[in-house]
Amino acid sequence: MSGLQQFTFHALSHTFTTRTLKVGISIKAVRKLLGHASVEITMDTYSHELPEFRREVVSRFRRVL
Secondary structure, three states: OOOOOOOOHHHHHHHHHHHHHHOOOOHHHHHHHHOOOOHHHHHHHHOOOOHHHHHHHHHHHHHHO
């Protein structure tokens, strides 16, 4: 065995969505790349919150204050 985890194409699309949003690619661009009809599908189904997202929100909020 190669030592790599097996994954489905569906799981890969979740990872792709989450990681591309993390690096700042717009949700509209990601939606088009995945062929989704709306950004709601992309955000609600395929993106997942990472711990870094929350830290970034807090950091940005502190700068505003």
